[in-house]
Amino acid sequence: MVALAANPTSSACQLDGQQRQALAVAALGGESISEMSREHDVSRKFIYQQKDRATQALQDAFAPFGRTEKSSTRPSQTSPTYQTICSPSSKIGSPVDDRSSVMEAR
Numbered sequence: 001m002v003a004l005a006a007n008p009t010s011s012a013c014q015l016d017g018q019q020r021q022a023l024a025v026a027a028l029g030g031e032s033i034s035e036m037s038r039e040h041d042v043s044r045k046f047i048y049q050q051k052d053r054a055t056q057a058l059q060d061a062f063a064p065f066g067r068t069e070k071s072s073t074r075p076s077q078t079s080p081t082y083q084t085i086c087s088p089s090s091k092i093g094s095p096v097d098d099r100s101s102v103m104e105a106r
Contacts, residue, residue: 011041023047024054 007013015023023040027033027047037044 012043012046015040015042020050021054024050027051028054 019040023036023042024047026036028051033044033047033051036042036047
């Protein structure tokens with residue numbers, strides 16, 4: 001199966017974060033998905049996706065502290081994946097901070 005790329009000119013791609021959030025909140029509040037879909041010229045699937053993201057964010061925000069089960073597919077900030085992707089030395093054109101060689105020189 002081939003995944004299709006999102007159409008950057010679609011109405012859904014033109015919505016900013018606050019607009020997507022407003023759609024999600026309205027969907028969580030019980031407004032008609034079909035009506036919102038027509039009004040904003042987006043698919044019902046898109047609105048359901050925004051609703052699911054908002055639901056997940058709320059569940060994560062109000063989860064008990066210290067829970068062991070991760071419900072998000074995003075890497076945590078302490079995971080090796082996150083540290084590899086987001087570390088300053090992994091950014092193109094940034095200087096590598098090699099503290100071990102500095103310590104050895106002392």
